[in-house]
Amino acid sequence: DAKTTQPNSMESNEEEPVHLPCNHSTISGTDYIHWYRQLPSQGPEYVIHGLTSNVNNRMASLAIAEDRKSSTLILHRATLRDAAVYYCILRLPWAGNNRKLIWGLGTSLAVNP
């Protein structure tokens, strides 16, 4: 099973950058790194994903270590709406791979005004 490790909780101030770490030391060469977030009382929401290179989109940036054993989700300017649980998961690019899809408990991010 491809497990990720994230801090249980983090805190940030509004309008400051936030770096959310994720360790995935058992990542395979074909695993994609996906990030989702879950706001209170809502379903998870896709944030970003990548394989090897750093990725940027309108929501965030994903920095992937050269050895791929860790990654960091970067929120460039936190807002109160970014307070959520952030999940880092590994996903093989094909189904039927007989590997558990492990979401874990994620990182609960609090944003202070």
Next chain:
Amino acid sequence: EAQVTQNPRYLITVTGKKLTVTCSQNMNHEYMSWYRQDPGLGLRQIYYSMNVEVTDKGDVPEGYKVSRKEKRNFPLILESPSPNQTSLYFCASSPGYNQPQHFGDGTRLSIL
């Protein structure tokens, strides 16, 4: 608006009374999936479907059934619900297996 719609949002029922949670998406996505979320356990996949008439077990399929007769719909069936199936359920869809998933707002089931 692109969305995944689940019904009902809340349901309290009794052990053994068959129930169906519906899931519908309007994005023409091929891949659909059901998850349950429990405190301390996170999200766990129940079943998924790669396309019409193609379904497969996820990590916790026991006690559940699914069907995919049309591309847009992926109902979750509990033939004989038990209290250990009390949980928060999410349906999700995506264009393909490894692509970003869109989630519904969840269905909270309580089985007494």
